[in-house]
Amino acid sequence: VQLQASGGGSVQAGGSLRLSCAASGRTFSSYHMGWFRQAPGKEREFVAGITRSGEREFYADSVKGRFTISRDNAKNTVYLQMNTLKPDDDDTAVYYCAASSYWGSPRRPQDYAYWGQGTQVTVSS
Secondary structure (H helix, E strand, O other), rough: HHHHEEEEEEEEEEOOOEEEEEEEEEEEEEEEEEEEEEEEOOEEEEEEEEEEOOEEEOOOOOOOOEEEEEOOOOOOEEEEEEEOOOOOOOOOOOOOEEEEEEOOOOOOOOHOOOOOOOEEEEEEO
């Protein structure tokens, strides 16, 4: 599966962005999906994950209550709605979508075999 992330940009603190990740192929619904982010000088970290049919969602504590992951299997797309964005090191990062055939844990990058190219999110104070 090939993944194409989009929707990043620059926003002021407190604002919102919606990221999208479009997948190629006909088997999108067979993959668990996740969003990760990486800031300069930091390791890639888990943001949110969603199961194949969307019945379960998982979030990092740092984004719980502010971000929402969702998917539309008919459109082969997963979304990340980001509200109440925090400035600088909190939410500013390159955001990546990823696909996994099988989770040991939705939070582990090594459990994802396919990655998109990343989209930059910059939050200013």
